[in-house]
Amino acid sequence: MATGIRDKVVILGMGCTKFGERWDVGANQLMLEAFREALADAGIEKNQIQAAWFGSYADEVSVGKSALPLSLALRLSEIPVTRVENLCATGTEAFRGACYAVAAGVYDITLALGCEKLKDTGYGGLPGRSGGPTQKSQWAPGQTAPGIFAQLASAYAAKYRIPMEDLKRAMAQVSVKSHANGSINPKAHLRRAVSIEQVLAAPIISYPLGLYDCCGVSDGSACAIVTTPEIAKALGKKDLISVKSLQISVSNGREAGHNDWDGDHFVTTAKASKRAYEEAGITNPRQEVSMIEVHDCFSITELVTMEDLYMSERGGAVKDILEGFYDRDGKVPCQIDGGLKCFGHPVGASGLRMLYEMYLQLQGRAGERQLPNPHLGLTHNLGGGPSENVCGIAIVGSYGA
Amino acid sequence: MPYLPAGLPLPQPTDADAPFWEAARRHELVVQRCTECGTFRHSPQPCCYNCQSFNYEWVKIKGNGVIFSYTNVVHPVHPALKDRVPFNVVLVELPEAGNVRIVGNLVDTPFEDLYVGMPVEVTFDDMDEGTTLPQWKRAS
Numbered sequence: 001m002a003t004g005i006r007d008k009v010v011i012l013g014m015g016c017t018k019f020g021e022r023w024d025v026g027a028n029q030l031m032l033e034a035f036r037e038a039l040a041d042a043g044i045e046k047n048q049i050q051a052a053w054f055g056s057y058a059d060e061v062s063v064g065k066s067a068l069p070l071s072l073a074l075r076l077s078e079i080p081v082t083r084v085e086n087l088c089a090t091g092t093e094a095f096r097g098a099c100y101a102v103a104a105g106v107y108d109i110t111l112a113l114g115c116e117k118l119k120d121t122g123y124g125g126l127p128g129r130s131g132g133p134t135q136k137s138q139w140a141p142g143q144t145a146p147g148i149f150a151q152l153a154s155a156y157a158a159k160y161r162i163p164m165e166d167l168k169r170a171m172a173q174v175s176v177k178s179h180a181n182g183s184i185n186p187k188a189h190l191r192r193a194v195s196i197e198q199v200l201a202a203p204i205i206s207y208p209l210g211l212y213d214c215c216g217v218s219d220g221s222a223c224a225i226v227t228t229p230e231i232a233k234a235l236g237k238k239d240l241i242s243v244k245s246l247q248i249s250v251s252n253g254r255e256a257g258h259n260d261w262d263g264d265h266f267v268t269t270a271k272a273s274k275r276a277y278e279e280a281g282i283t284n285p286r287q288e289v290s291m292i293e294v295h296d297c298f299s300i301t302e303l304v305t306m307e308d309l310y311m312s313e314r315g316g317a318v319k320d321i322l323e324g325f326y327d328r329d330g331k332v333p334c335q336i337d338g339g340l341k342c343f344g345h346p347v348g349a350s351g352l353r354m355l356y357e358m359y360l361q362l363q364g365r366a367g368e369r370q371l372p373n374p375h376l377g378l379t380h381n382l383g384g385g386p387s388e389n390v391c392g393i394a395i396v397g398s399y400g401a
Numbered sequence: 402m403p404y405l406p407a408g409l410p411l412p413q414p415t416d417a418d419a420p421f422w423e424a425a426r427r428h429e430l431v432v433q434r435c436t437e438c439g440t441f442r443h444s445p446q447p448c449c450y451n452c453q454s455f456n457y458e459w460v461k462i463k464g465n466g467v468i469f470s471y472t473n474v475v476h477p478v479h480p481a482l483k484d485r486v487p488f489n490v491v492l493v494e495l496p497e498a499g500n501v502r503i504v505g506n507l508v509d510t511p512f513e514d515l516y517v518g519m520p521v522e523v524t525f526d527d528m529d530e531g532t533t534l535p536q537w538k539r540a541s
Binding site for chain 2: 154155158252253254256257258259
């Protein structure tokens with residue numbers, strides 16, 4: 001009988017580059033930068049890594065196809081490397097592969113690394129996708145990311161009969177909070193604080209989403225080295241950070257094909273988070289989880305995700321957000337590192353970047369951003385749009401706790 | 402005159418949705434229904450999301466619907482739309498087909514008069530000799 005991932009795998013070391021417009025380096029150097037930090041943190045030699053998972057999304061424009069870019073960049077010694085791609089949830093997918101290999105007892109030490117170099121495309125936003133079932137252009141032509149996520153905001157306001165000006169204010173607070181957090185994070189892409197008035201006065205990108213409701217894209221890389229608790233202890237590690245749950249949920253067409261979804265939330269996130277809490281032994285997430293990093297590609301995504309994670313009641317996220325529940329000094333701080341909005345969003349690296357902040361916080365190494373006494377952190381990594389998407393959730397915390 | 406101008410890219414039928422477009426050409430509205438579990442679905446897909454069966458049938462409906470949502474498009478995303486904006490887009494719920502929703506344009510009503518819950522009925526725009534788009538008009 002399967003028993004899940006809880007406490008079977010621990011994080012030995014992590015690394016993350018500064019995210020941003022990294023014109024100074026190529027994808028290879030970004031990978032190396034993240035990897036060197038993780039290797040030093042783990043206190044092992046490169047040749048102790050037995051297998052690797054490499055996550056990148058836009059292979060056409062950034063790092064290239066296959067697992068070769070990682071093996072070449074790090075000059076790995078012909079070990080198995082697997083490339084994974086699962087839209088914006090790619091980073092979590094890479095981490096999942098590395099963790100499962102250790103949990104299965106196949107390898108002692110594995111690596112998960114995500115990298116993306118999106119600024120090289122020369123324009124804003126994401127490059128177009130290449131067809132297949134997620135790109136049914138003849139049924140939904142002219143889609144843009146802000147366009148499809150804007151509909152989430154309209155549907156949410158309509159369903160819960162929330163005046164748009166109230167929803168706009170709550171969405172603005174989502175971004176104000178992330179900018180405040182990003183402003184004190186040296187590795188964040190955007191490091192200026194903004195006021196709620198600035199956010200509300202910004203130009204509209206796709207109604208009701210304004211400029212500050214949308215995250216940008218970035219260059220960056222993040223990685224994790226994982227092993228078993230026994231090996232970590234034998235290496236002299238104390239205060240281990242273990243994986244409590246790893247879940248992925250993927251849409252099957254229900255949302256777009258029928259009317260039992262009102263376009264106001266993420267069906268997959270609700271399913272993945274429920275499974276994740278069960279796997280981690282969490283019964284009351286609002287009370288038990290210390291901190292979260294969620295996929296705030298747009299402010300409204302973060303807002304509705306608070307409900308799909310069972311943190312806020314259905315229709316209750318606006319109130320919680322405006323009351324500061326998710327601020328850095330709130331009950332469950334969200335996007336302590338600035339989130340996608342300010343830390344940045346190099347697609348394939350984002351899931352691992354979220355885990356990096358949880359890992360630093362749990363070890364008391366988050367500097368100016370450090371929370372008083374976190375013991376359980378959740379990351380939520382979303383790929384695709386509201387009607388068809390991939391949701392990855394990871395929960396990490398103190399080993400044995 | 403069709404609601405949308407000539408020069409727009411027209412649907413390119415696939416295996417899954419060709420019967421939908423063929424029916425539209427005959428000025429009939431059809432919706433896919435799973436023959437295993439009876440669940441309606443739209444847009445057309447080879448497999449049922451509910452029970453995963455590949456067996457389905459096409460159900461002809463009268464075409465009475467209700468506006469679930471709507472918007473007004475002001476940005477011409479294609480050159481052919483340059484002189485056509487603003488135009489409306491409506492999402493119509495079909496009580497005759499398990500309440501699945503279908504996207505179209507409401508061809509006979511000013512944007513100001515649209516409202517959620519408005520009863521509508523299907524009408525058909527022949528775009529050229531091969532393609533017909535199911536569209537919507539105020540219910541009679």
